[in-house]
Amino acid sequence: MTERDAEAPGLARLAGLIADETRAACLLALLDGRAWTAGELARHAGVAASTVSEHLGKLVAGGLLTEERQGRHRYVRLADERVAQLVEDLAAQVAPQAAARRPRTLRASSAGSAMARGRTCYDHLAGRLGISVTDALTGRGLLRQDTGFALTDAGLGWFDAAGIVLTATGRRPLARACLDWTERRPHLAGVAGAALCKHALDTGWCVRIGSERAVKVTSAGEAALSELLGIHPAALR
Secondary structure (H helix, E strand, C coil), rough: HHHHHHHHHHHHHHHHHHHHHHHHHHHHHHCCCCCEEEEHHHHHHCHHHHHHHHHHHHHHHHCCCEEEEECCCEEECCHHHHHHHHHHHHEEEHHHHHHHHHCCCCCHHHHHHHHHHCEEEEEEEEHHHHHHHHHHHHHHHCCCCCEEEECCCHHHHHHHCCCCCCCCCCCCCCCCECCCCCCCCEEEEHHHHHHHHHHHHCCCCCCEECCCCEEECCHHHHHHHHHHHCCCHHHHH
C-alpha cells in the first residue's frame, strides 16, 4: 500500500461524516462563524433535539466541530477556518443544482435573495457584497489575483489606514481566494477577509439580518465603502 493509499480510510471517514443531510445542514448553518446550541441546530435542520445531538457528537469526534459549555448549555462551532473552507468549497459544487430549484414560498425566496446579496462565509464577506469588495480592492491595486490572492504593499497600507488590524495566526494565509457559491467567482478570505468582515460588523457598516448568514450594508457602510473603495451604493443593495 502506498502512502497515498494509506490516506484512503481517513478520506472515506471524512466523507462519511459529511454525507448525511442533517449533518450537512448543521455544517452549513455554522458557516456563520457563530456558536449554536443543539436546540437551535435541531430547529434549523427540522429534526428532534435528540437526533441532532447524536449527529453533533459524531462531528465533534471527527474533528469538524468543537464544543463549548457554559453552565448547562452546550455550544458547537466549526473547528477552524479549514473546515469552513472545505464546507464552502463543497457547497459551491452543488450550488448550480440548488439554484435550479425554485423557492416554494415568498419567505424562502426573500431569504435566498438576501443570502445572495450579502452574507458571511464563516468569518469573511461573501455574495455580491464580498465580490464587490474583492473587485474594488483588485481594481485599485490593493489585491492581486494573477497568481493567487495576495495583498500588495499598497493593500497593506490601505488596511492600516482604514484601521483594520491584520493579525497573522498559525498557518492561515494573509489573503486567500474562496469560491463564492452564488456568484461562482472567488471572494477574499484569509486573515484579511476575516479582519475586514469583523471591522464591517463592529463599526456598523454591515448588520446581520434574519436567522441565517445574511448581512445588509447600512447607510454608514455604503458611505464608507464608497469613500474607501469607490463602490457605488447601488451595487450593495
